[in-house]
Amino acid sequence: EDKVVQSPLSLVVHEGDTVTLNCSYEVTNFRSLLWYKQEKKAPTFLFMLTSSGIEKKSGRLSSILDKKELFSILNITATQTGDSAVYLCAVGDYNQGGKLIFGQGTELSVKP
């Protein structure tokens, strides 16, 4: 059975800290791994990763995929209170069309 596991489930840090969120997966025919940020409402897209070892970067956020070890990490440097959210990892399978399998999410709380 395909599954996506995120860790930690929750994390509390102070502004300025650097955090690393983890996502491991077991998917039969891996197609892509996506990171989303979910605040009070809809998840918003952060990154899509399809190739191993190529870092995607957007401002203070970056992510990388390891297809051999079946995991991805999302790094946030110099955290701000606005980074507080649930971060979702999702994986697409070639046999599943456009559907995504989601992990439980990591709830990040950044304290002033």
Place this chain on the structure above:
Amino acid sequence: EADIYQTPRYLVIGTGKKITLECSQTMGHDKMYWYQQDPGMELHLIHYSYGVNSTEKGDLSSESTVSRIRTEHFPLTLESARPSHTSQYLCASSGQGWGYLPTSGANVLTFGAGSRLTVL
């Protein structure tokens, strides 16, 4: 502006009522999805559609039904709501264009703001 819209955002209703959650997208996406999310839990796919007149059940069993008569519209209906249906329902879409990688066919799902349903 291309986007995906869900109505209502919040709905409180009594047991046994019929409800329809609306979802519309203006991006011309062929694929649309409904996910269910309970507080603190992961998103579970309950329905999806790859185009007009195409609907499939997702990984999580649901008593709801969907229809796809027009590309832009993917409503979800519960014929007789029960307290166990209380949840957040998220609609999403994907397709060729922004967020599509031709080499892998990978798609980015764009989500609506969600409909939070409470059944008393």
